[in-house]
Amino acid sequence: MLLEIREEDERMPEWPEMETYRAMLTKYVAGKSIRSVEIAREKSVNVDAEQFKRELEGRTIWFIERRGKYILFHLDNGKRLLLHLMLGGLLYYGSDEQDRPDRTVQVTLTFEQGHLYFIGLRLGFLHYLSVKEVEARLAELGPDPFDKRLTLENFKARLQGKRSALKNALVDQHVLSGIGNCYADEIAFTAGIRPDRKLTTLDEAELERLYHAIHKVLRDAADKGGYMELPFTRDDELTGGYNSQCLVYDRGGEPCVQCGTAIVKTEMSSRKVFYCPNCQKES
DNA sequence: AGATGTACCCGGACGC
DNA sequence: TGCGTCCGGGTACATC
Numbered sequence: 001m002l003l004e005i006r007e008e009d010e011r012m013p014e015w016p017e018m019e020t021y022r023a024m025l026t027k028y029v030a031g032k033s034i035r036s037v038e039i040a041r042e043k044s045v046n047v048d049a050e051q052f053k054r055e056l057e058g059r060t061i062w063f064i065e066r067r068g069k070y071i072l073f074h075l076d077n078g079k080r081l082l083l084h085l086m087l088g089g090l091l092y093y094g095s096d097e098q099d100r101p102d103r104t105v106q107v108t109l110t111f112e113q114g115h116l117y118f119i120g121l122r123l124g125f126l127h128y129l130s131v132k133e134v135e136a137r138l139a140e141l142g143p144d145p146f147d148k149r150l151t152l153e154n155f156k157a158r159l160q161g162k163r164s165a166l167k168n169a170l171v172d173q174h175v176l177s178g179i180g181n182c183y184a185d186e187i188a189f190t191a192g193i194r195p196d197r198k199l200t201t202l203d204e205a206e207l208e209r210l211y212h213a214i215h216k217v218l219r220d221a222a223d224k225g226g227y228m229e230l231p232f233t234r235d236d237e238l239t240g241g242y243n244s245q246c247l248v249y250d251r252g253g254e255p256c257v258q259c260g261t262a263i264v265k266t267e268m269s270s271r272k273v274f275y276c277p278n279c280q281k282e283s
Numbered sequence: 284a285g286a287t288g289t290a291c292c293c294g295g296a297c298g299c
Numbered sequence: 300t301g302c303g304t305c306c307g308g309g310t311a312c313a314t315c
Contacts, residue, residue: 086292088293088295103294104294120293120294121292122291122292122294123291123292123293161284162285163284164284164286168285168286269286269287
């Protein structure tokens with residue numbers, strides 16, 4: 001195995017990373033049929049390993065859908081595979097036995113042309129579910145940030161009356177789906193608002209900046225392939241292109257790219273928070 | 284309603 | 300180098 005592994009923190013896949021994976025999976029496994037299944041860690045799946053294999057082998061994946069940070073594989077029997085990578089989960093598609101990452105693989109789906117590896121599934125999982133079960137599971141997910149129906153007016157209405165802090169609202173999957181700890185901070189920085197501001201204190205101009213910052217940050221990051229530490233395939237040069245592009249996240253003490261002030265690292269609701277005390281408005 | 288706490292999980296980082 | 304310890308994230312759920 002010849003993959004170069006960069007020395008970086010474990011990544012927490014969010015909207016841009018999962019969107020990149022959705023596109024990659026569509027390119028490599030949509031329309032393909034599953035030849036064999038290997039389960040190295042039974043806890044990663046929700047049914048008995050033998051049953052999981054029986055159900056999956058021979059199935060064709062019709063298409064790949066992303067909802068928030070979840071990926072749904074639509075199978076030809078009407079069932080779904082629901083994937084969540086949680087902390088540190090990764091996907092890799094290798095063309096042959098030598099082309100596999102030097103990591104602990106929990107589940108492998110083998111296709112005629114290659115192998116899809118599910119790596120680093122600790123809290124993450126790959127569940128075989130009926131449509132009904134999936135819908136019940138994801139019923140409370142908020143809208144996708146790019147949902148056409150989420151106009152500026154609807155966005156403002158969704159936040160209306162909420163008394164939580166900006167950071168907590170951004171990472172709340174009931175409010176919007178797909179934003180996690182890193183991009184919440186990047187969005188707050190881009191909007192010029194401190195993460196601990198109560199939503200009730202945001203004025204019209206700030207809400208509008210926030211709305212546009214959400215789209216700008218997520219779109220930019222996804223266009224650059226997100227910040228995953230490993231490429232999806234051996235010659236994939238997109239995935240992970242956003243590595244080290246974060247402006248405030250994990251940059252505590254470093255100078256702000258806009259003004260040079262030291263980035264502040266703090267904590268809210270047991271989450272790391274990073275912001276520029278000069279560029280981001282306190283009130 | 285929102286905040287807080289806890290369980291889940293284990294690779295990797297760190298300490299001796 | 301080896302072995303033990305501990306951390307950290309998103310989600311779900313209980314509780315205040």
